[in-house]
Amino acid sequence: MSELVRNSVDSTRFTPSEGCDPDISALAATALDGTKLVNQISLLPTSQRPWGTPQEVRIKLLCFHPEPHCTFEIDLRTQSGWHRLIGKVYATDRRDVYQVMEGLRQAGFGPEGEFSIPLPLAYIPSLRLLLQERVDGMMAKEIFKLGDGRQCAAAAERCGRWLGRFQALAPPSGQISGVERFLRSAERKCRLLCEADTAWAAESERLLERLRAGALSLAATPTCAGHGDYCEHQIVFAKGRTVVFDWDLYDIAHPARDVAKFIVSLERLAMKHLGSIRALDGAAELFLRAYLASGGHPHVAPALPFYKAVLWLKGRTKAIQTGAAGWREQTEIMVGESFRNIASILPP
Incomplete structure (x- = not known):
């Protein structure tokens, strides 16, 4: 049957860099071969390929990051029409991602729900390939970048409701990301700053002292299921659905971690595209309000300053290491925002 399948592949961007994992390069090349991909899909149980036997396949590479994964679009045509999928080939075996997504589907986050995730379709171990539903809609980041006040408010509320429901209902799974992990991350960033310029030494040490004191001040709060990177880049608004x-x-984390991640990411977006870190503060407040009203943990607010402080220190590592243009200005903003947030629970 596979020799009858018509396939079209747009692989113009598949150019693995020198030294990247040859294993993932080979797996990605196989997945981008329409005939080979169809052969692997045909081996799946019929419950995982309800569309039937493919007659034509179109594949387009979206991105290639040799360490975590490469991502591509797959269009399959069968007797029932075209079916649109997303495929991810991983550098290591990540069948656990499929299992977590399937658990979320069973917990009420399937495609029929207002609060949902992409439908997980299958995991093909031989290719380390995750197949999932492709969701068409408006990306949250585009609304926050280009939308008016009313549109941003509605988007923020939808994002808050999704996270509140997720933390209330999702089964916890994965490693526990405790406070110590975030303190270690902050210590690494401060060490990197000192290596780049010793003038940062005193400021970095003072910030670390305040972060450690802030961590000690946190009240014990039950952990919950975590997304790990909950932000406007990972959210799409489809018809009748908010999809993450x-x-x-x-992972499993303090409920304030994902809340803080979303707010910090909004602040970074506002700084980059809207001219001021504070430009989306109103949207952030609506997000938090909707989160709390939708099952979010009632004691998240006291922990938010700490998590926002440590999350502002994330990123910009390569710019600091290479001394890229503007790294000092970026660092001043990162450190300044970290100090500003921790000061709300530990006044100077």
Whole structure:
């Protein structure tokens, strides 16, 4: 049957860099071969390929990151029409991502729900390939970048309701990301700053002292299921659905972590595209309000400053290491925002 399948592949961007994992390069090349991919899909149980036997396949590479995964679009045509999928080939075996997504589907986050994830379709171990529903809609990041106040408010509320429901209902799974993990991350960033310029030494040490004190001040709070990277980049608004994708970093964490991640990411977006870190503060407040009204943990607010402080220190690592243009200005903003947030629970 496979020799009858018509296939079209747009692999113009599949150019693995020198030194990247040859294993994932070979697996990605196989997945981009329409005939070979169809052969592997044909081996799946019929319950995992309800569309039937493919007659034509179109594949388009979206991105190639040799360490975590490469992602591509797959269009399959069968007797029932075209079926649109997303495929992710991983550098290591990540069948656990499929299992977590399937658990979320069973917990009420399937495609029929208002609060959902992409429908997980299958995991093909031989290719380390995750197949999932492709969701068409408006990306949350585009609304926050280009939308008016009313549109941003509605988007923020939908994002808050999704996270509140997720933390209330999702089964916890994965490693526990405790406070110590975030303190270690902050210590690494401060060490990197000192290596780049010793003038940062005193400021970095003072910030670390305040972060450690802030961690000690946190009240014991039950952990819950975590997305790990909950932000406007991972959320799409489809017809009647708010859909959150990219579950590679799922974990168990303090409920304030994902809340803080979303707010910090909004602040970064506002700084980059809207001219002021504070430009989306109103949307962030609506997000938090909707989160709390939808099952979010009632004691998240006291922990938010700490998690926002440590999350502001995330990123910009390569710019600091290479001394890229603007790294000092970026660092001043990162450190300044970290100090500003921790000061709300530990005044200077």
